[in-house]
Amino acid sequence: SHPEPPPYNTLPPLHMRLPSIKVSHPSLILASFIMSGILSASFVSSFSRPLSSSRSLTLFRVASSRSSSSSSSSSGGSTVERQIGRTASLTVNQYHATSCRLLRTSSGHHQYDCARRTLTASASVRLFSSSSNEDKGQVEAPLLLDPKAPLRPLLTANSQENHLSQYSLPPTQIGIDDYRPNLPKNQRIVSFGDVHGDITALRTFLITARVLDPESTNDNPRWSGGDTICVQTGDVLDRGDDELACFRLLATLSRQAKESGGALLLLYGNHESLNAAGLFQYANPGGNAEFESTIGSRIDYNYGSNRWRLQFAGNQPSRWASFEPGGLLAENMLGNMLVACVVGRTVFVHAGLQAVHLKGDEEYNGISKLNMEARDWILKAHHGDNNNWGEYNTVEEVIAAAQHRAKVASKTMPDCLGGGIGASSPVWMRDYSQPNDKEPKNPYAKTMIDQALKETGEDVQRMVMGHTPQYKINAAMNGRAWRIDVGASQGVMGGTPEVLEIIHMGGENDEDIISVLTVDGKKVDGRDRMLVENVLF
Numbered sequence: 203s204h205p206e207p208p209p210y211n212t213l214p215p216l217h218m219r220l221p222s223i224k225v226s227h228p229s230l231i232l233a234s235f236i237m238s239g240i241l242s243a244s245f246v247s248s249f250s251r252p253l254s255s256s257r258s259l260t261l262f263r264v265a266s267s268r269s270s271s272s273s274s275s276s277s278g279g280s281t282v283e284r285q286i287g288r289t290a291s292l293t294v295n296q297y298h299a300t301s302c303r304l305l306r307t308s309s310g311h312h313q314y315d316c317a318r319r320t321l322t323a324s325a326s327v328r329l330f331s332s333s334s335n336e337d338k339g340q341v342e343a344p345l346l347l348d349p350k351a352p353l354r355p356l357l358t359a360n361s362q363e364n365h366l367s368q369y370s371l372p373p374t375q376i377g378i379d380d381y382r383p384n385l386p387k388n389q390r391i392v393s394f395g396d397v398h399g400d401i402t403a404l405r406t407f408l409i410t411a412r413v414l415d416p417e418s419t420n421d422n423p424r425w426s427g428g429d430t431i432c433v434q435t436g437d438v439l440d441r442g443d444d445e446l447a448c449f450r451l452l453a454t455l456s457r458q459a460k461e462s463g464g465a466l467l468l469l470y471g472n473h474e475s476l477n478a479a480g481l482f483q484y485a486n487p488g489g490n491a492e493f494e495s496t497i498g499s500r501i502d503y504n505y506g507s508n509r510w511r512l513q514f515a516g517n518q519p520s521r522w523a524s525f526e527p528g529g530l531l532a533e534n535m536l537g538n539m540l541v542a543c544v545v546g547r548t549v550f551v552h553a554g555l556q557a558v559h560l561k562g563d564e565e566y567n568g569i570s571k572l573n574m575e576a577r578d579w580i581l582k583a584h585h586g587d588n589n590n591w592g593e594y595n596t597v598e599e600v601i602a603a604a605q606h607r608a609k610v611a612s613k614t615m616p617d618c619l620g621g622g623i624g625a626s627s628p629v630w631m632r633d634y635s636q637p638n639d640k641e642p643k644n645p646y647a648k649t650m651i652d653q654a655l656k657e658t659g660e661d662v663q664r665m666v667m668g669h670t671p672q673y674k675i676n677a678a679m680n681g682r683a684w685r686i687d688v689g690a691s692q693g694v695m696g697g698t699p700e701v702l703e704i705i706h707m708g709g710e711n712d713e714d715i716i717s718v719l720t721v722d723g724k725k726v727d728g729r730d731r732m733l734v735e736n737v738l739f
Contacts, residue, residue, distance in 0.1 A: 368453065369449055374540065379540075381569055396687045410721050425455050433550045437471030438471070440486070442486060469542065470552060480522050485521065541619065543569065544658060549569070554631040555628055556626060556633075557654050572628065634678065635669060639672050648679050665682065677732050684702060
């Protein structure tokens with residue numbers, strides 16, 4: 203009942219000049235972030251194999267040489283290559299309307315056994331990590347996904363092998379989990395800043411914060427923080443090679459923390475916003491390879507085709523499909539992240555808050571309103587239907603589709619996530635954190651932060667932020683602005699990880715006790731990190 207995709211040989215010559223994608227949006231500065239090098243000749247060539255006169259569709263090998271070795275141990279390696287590497291031709295109509303099994307005959311040869319099946323929006327797939335059934339005499343081939351449906355079912359079709367569950371955060375209750383002004387006395391709170399894809403730095407942060415058992419591994423971490431509330435202030439993405447591994451570690455600990463009566467809250471940073479808008483200029487090649495081997499190769503294998511990639515026009519399809527609104531990680535992870543949160547007498551945010559950000563309404567306070575706007579945006583696929591079959595007649599159509607995808611995401615992005623270099627949004631502003639390790643240069647910063655803290659809550663005394671790398675965690679403006687990004691990622695400046703600790707009402711006269719935890723096990727009195735006339739003691 204679906205139209206046939208165009209034949210591959212209708213694509214324009216590979217040497218043609220390709221137009222660039224341009225995106226404009228009043229709240230997102232994209233001019234310098236445009237997807238450069240989109241649809242390179244190598245990308246086009248991977249989809250431009252001519253069809254025979256019978257218009258047969260060849261199921262070609264989809265595992266790249268880069269990812270095949272890394273998947274060999276968990277997915278059967280050579281078995282997977284044998285399954286996918288042996289090509290078989292089906293007519294386009296057959297492929298779109300049948301489900302197939304790859305059978306091994308008694309003579310050792312493989313053939314496809316196809317049966318008519320009605321297309322549905324849900325996927326029934328051969329799972330990437332499934333063990334081979336060759337010993338049983340047959341191997342399941344991929345079934346079909348509605349060409350307009352989200353890609354998510356291809357990675358969640360089997361509860362025992364739901365790959366995306368590794369990234370699931372506990373469901374966040376807006377207005378409750380993000381706004382916790384009333385804490386028990388001596389409640390422990392810890393926070394650390396930007397990670398930027400450095401799994402070693404992240405592990406050091408967590409051990410220093412005493413919330414990760416140092417004897418546990420990154421793949422099987424153990425929460426050791428008890429009822430501690432831990433806040434990571436954003437920018438897990440970009441500049442490093444282990445972005446997904448970092449999110450898996452944080453998500454696992456977050457689930458364990460909730461079971462232990464604690465919490466691990468993840469905030470949006472500007473780099474999460476950039477990735478959600480399809481802007482990857484800060485991504486490392488190694489990070490992109492991680493997305494390909496972890497996400498893209500699984501979709502290729504489960505779908506039985508890599509034509510789904512065309513709709514992303516060569517702009518890191520695995521990464522884009524993961525972080526775009528309504529994407530692979532939207533429901534279980536991104537939708538449970540926060541723009542800002544109040545814990546006790548402290549408000550946490552990636553870059554900063556102004557009073558104008560915090561005008562609430564009858565239903566939500568200002569903090570929860572920001573978080574609801576971000577959640578509503580990230581959960582919806584604003585671009586509309588997918589084009590998983592890659593039904594395009596020309597390269598111009600491919601680029602136009604990707605252009606629309608990027609434009610509509612940035613156009614609908616809420617102000618709390620939008621902006622750009624120099625913007626004043628909660629994930630971009632630097633009014634309280636720049637220059638590093640000195641008092642802010644903005645002469646209005648003290649007035650701004652006082653107004654923001656007053657708008658945040660009656661007893662909120664300080665704002666904790668990352669975003670701008672400092673040499674050490676420090677406090678500006680008489681302790682009202684704590685700057686905790688120490689540039690720990692090797693992709694930034696390889697700074698030494700430090701963690702901010704707050705004991706709620708733990709001091710005299712029920713004052714909060716603030717300390718800085720260092721990697722050598724020391725606890726530095728927060729008063730020693732106060733800036734006085736641009737001198738850090």
